[in-house]
Amino acid sequence: MTDNQNQPRNYDAVLGGQSPPPVYGVVLGGIEGVKNCLSNPVIEVRIAALSEALKYGDAGLDVVRQALQDESKLVRRFAYRLLQHRVEPQVIQALQAYKPWNLEERLNEYQGDNVTQFANRQVVEFDTNIGITEPTNKAYALRCGYDENEEDLPSQLSRLLQEPNAHKLEALVLGLWAEAYERDSSEIVQALVDAKQYLTNLKAIFFGDIIGDECEISWIQQSDISPILQAYPKLEILQVRGGDGLQFSLPVQHNHLKALIVETGGLSRDTVAQICQMNLPALEHLELWFGREDYGGDCWIEDIHPILFEEKFPNLTYLGLRNSQFTDEIANAIVSSPIINSISVLDLSMGTLSDAGAEELLNCQAISYLDILNVSESFLSQEVIEKLSTLDVRVLVNNQKQEDEDGYIHSRYCSVAE
Template structure:
């Protein structure tokens, strides 16, 4: 996928694990504060203690981006995130320039995405009024409360199964500055119960007047979603449509190809898909940037699996 504006602060190439240096790294580096297996065996460090050391560094107030990795001892199973939330909220005055926050940068080696335990993260939105980019991995127990923020431009939720109640919190919330909305819908086997009907308020184009990027990824009903988007009002005013990681097949692809508004996009991302080769080749004729990489064999299994679930 193209490098979109918020990624400049949270792109992997800019993220560095913070491992107790005496000073912060150079400007432009986003620090990842989390526990690793070495903490289990060597130091038995608690996350809140590590973060306290981070806050004690000179010039920590200049921090613009922060990534939170594992907050529990990895050999003891997933731990609750409530202390992380409380600690970050308490530290808000020490981080006045924070613009980008990623809660749950946890690899599959550290925890499966469907095992990550989240909580009500709305206190973070209240504590950091200047936040512009907010990314979350894991949806177990996740809530965004009333989901209100005047400055937030990017909201990303990566999950193996996103509960509809979280989607409704977003759609009923107040995010007037939102430009990039990215939701990994996931599988019903891991808590994903969003339906196409649930997304209708978003697709009718009346929400989020500044929205430029709509990413409804990892969707198990990607064909129906693509058909609905091709007939929606939202397609006429966004610049990027991302339906990647889902089980998109020929029916959804044909609907997108037949939609005139698709040609007005700057980017269409459908990578990881089940589209037959001959139909997939037609996307090259749209005259826009299209990512149609990672084709899957639609005949290999008895069903088309999404990319991320457990």
């Protein structure tokens, strides 16, 4: 007789009542008991049920696949870990549809060039002769040139707003504005705020796609960016380059922002404090480039404690604490932080991570539950790189740096400063 996998087996306890099982206890009642537990409001109970589900063949496999859609990020991640090495076609299809984090472009090496990809879209230069032909599939870029006769950025924005498809545009890249090394960005911020009635579907903004040949990253004069968040309630991605003068005047409340990316050669502790006080309930991707003290980067480990220990952004999937002069201290803190148990991607690249900091990560069991660990452009030995390669995690270790006697701290330096 064919074994009915939906019925309790010899090794199953019998489901006695409707009370939830003890957390991490034995799941009672076969596959039906597993299903009952997966409707339990306690996250730990649902995770315990998933750990039992695969005992029940295809029926259990279907249950785990369905858990990829669970309302809890922790349950979804646990289901993903159970399925990631399976080869069944239905599992492969489910995993392809499952995207715990979808900004893979952020793992690309920083080359100092204008972006060609933003918000999962190809970036194209806005041309009035062509117009906006693909408002949802491409990001359109506006830039000011060196020639005094060229249109300034507000004028270019005004032309873009006249396009019939402007109201459909989803992604916008703003590059160099006139004399960005002397004039702050407040005029551009205001122009963008004034455009809100036209750009009604805008979901992604890169503010400051300026390369070194135009203006060094630490020379870019930024300003208060928070009016952009207030003007665009549908915004999902905000990327800003340049830390000098950068502010997010409080209070800031935005219910739909999923990604906040701040690229600097020197990020002030005051700006970090403002970010920590922002109310961003939907935030999944937080990426901060700290830079060097010489260029205004006066942050230290205590300044990011609210992010690591106070669950300021409970829905984070990606945490990027990059381009830092205190990466070892970050590694030491994060292994004892509750956030390490909930994120899928930890990005410590471009900083000063040494073998000692990497050993802290290796000795943390929760690191093995990450999907991606990025420690590219660090100061790791081949021996430690080989240890990291044994983790059941996608580990990025590209372009390790060599210590420099003229470097900032103990001959180690962050990748982007001036």
